[in-house]
Amino acid sequence: MRKDTHPARTAWLVVGGLVAFMLVLAGCGSSGGSGSTGGGTSNELQKLGKGEGQVNLISWAGYVEPEWVKPFEAETGCKVNNKIGGTSDEMVKLMETGEYDGVSASGNASARLVAAGLVDPVNVGLVPNYKTIFPDLKNQPYNTFESVHYGIPHGRGANLLMWNADDVKPAPTSWNVTLDPQVAAKYKGKISQYDDPMSIAEGAVYLKAHQPELGIDNPYELNEEQFEAAVDLMKEQRANVGEYWGEAAKQISAFANGDDQVGTTWQYQYFALKAEGEPMAASPASQGFLPKEGATGWSDTWMISSKAKHPNCMYMWMNYIVSPKANAEVAEFFGEAPAQEKACDETKDKNFCTKYHADNPAFWKRVYYWETPVAECGDGEDNCMDYNDWVKAWTSIKG
């Protein structure tokens, strides 16, 4: 049909030449780049110097707010530049740029940050407020690696089961309302599930209670059999899921419009929906209960970048954010249990720490903080499924 095939042939030659050129270019780039990415040497700060005038942070939404940032800036002269991270994966990517001094890492980011050499050990001697942090937050597998401290605990909370009290009766006390196929079928198409591989751990928490023969201990350390069982459970759940939510706003609109009635959520969405006047009920720690199986949760840690350009200011920030007053402010704003013991004297609501079980280690025994799944699972053997497996499985769960 074409009269002239000649120009087409020329075009292909040009494209071919370009591809060859790019290959050469990339080859040069990779050989040059690989040498410089060694990193990971432990060089914790020995002595606190003068502030550098600014500090660049990555944080969860609600952790770095003007109310407590302004006093910090006035006190130390360190101007705070904050970048909000949407997910743990995003935070790790941002830290790779080397442009930031520190990050409020959840447990499913911290191990990755340490393994990649993106964060440095923290000299807790230079953080006076570390002394009075709740003991059950110290030396945890997500902030201390081979007895070396890699961060300052910030606060903790449990992921919630939330439901629309008008539609879901009686009030559920177990995750079976979303995970047991028979029970969940009642809310087919109305179940809301967090769109993240970490949700597989919710399945594992449920199985730990309901199928003890699987022998699940830590829901993030799953061998192949346990992992398959959790994945199968989440696959079964798929038929009943109304919506997988990746961002808070999507879940809020789904509950407000009646598309979803019950599911996993965070404090933030629950408070937001309550504020809109929606008839929401949930299982926050403040109401003294978790679904009977327990729940997944988070325990966040401020970590310092190994490429920090403003290490002194970062140390000042880490000390400040766990100072009694600032830690109380952030905990009340965000709706989480503070990490600082003395923060409990500073909260506006005098019962805040009791409501959020801040000083009740027994409560937190049933909360499984997010961790990065790794192949080496506690017993020294490499027979657990790693995070890559989790990510791939999550894709196949959603179908």
Add this chain to the structure above:
Amino acid sequence: MAAEAVVAKRSAGRRLAGLFYGRPRLQVGSLLTGPAAWLVVLYLGSLGVLLITAFWTVDPLSGKVVQGFSLENFEALIDEPVYREIVWRTVRTAALVTITDAIIAFPIAFYMAKVASRRGKGLLVVAVLMPLWSSYLVKVLSWRTILSEGGVLNWLLDPIGLHGPGYGMTAVWLVMSYLWLPYMILPIYAGLERIPNSLISASEDLGAPPFTTFRRVILPLAFPAVVAGSIFTFSLTLGDYITPKLVSNSQFIGTAISSSITNDLPFAAALALIPIVVMIAYLSVARKLGAFDHV
């Protein structure tokens, strides 16, 4: 003094002009260098980088990209049935949206090109282009609200005892067909404009009934334009990831890329090659059908 300066200035301009005089290659070359560099370096260059990245891997613990050569990503794409399903679902939806848009667009384009008055034609062109003035995101979010359980669609359908489709594949099909319709109407309109009215009259004079005229004269002449429009609707659906995320739970190629991009960039790159391959196949078919004959 001043006169000398003017002469010097002019002579500089003259010299530059002299440089180009009688050298057509230099003229064209200097004119095209900028745009060509843009096309080659930024457009094709990034595609090349994408191709290379697809052969890299990620260290499972640190999440760092390991540069090297491995077919791991492609093996995963082939071995995991879920990706075949995702690709098939995406291509199927793209085809469905394209057919829907072609069916809706043809009568509108025909009316615009051959029936409407000059004034009516102008108004219709504006009406077709109007949705493009508002942001893509606003339109998708509006559809999300329309289709929601307590949304306006259910409110309308409720009195006659019906229920909207809710979120899901039907919603994706509906929203995509809405979004890309103008991209189908405009090429068909341009193609129909180009058909001389005399051909239609001649067909009628020779005794062909209207449907025969349509089938034997208009459609063959306008078909390349339909194919040209289908390239837009097909490729836009193939690459979209926001609409599926907002009005369905189904994974498309785009959503799979976006969810693996933060954890596993090389795998995302491998996934991104699929729409490129599909589009190359589609474009070669379109070329055979004559979509580029008048470009």
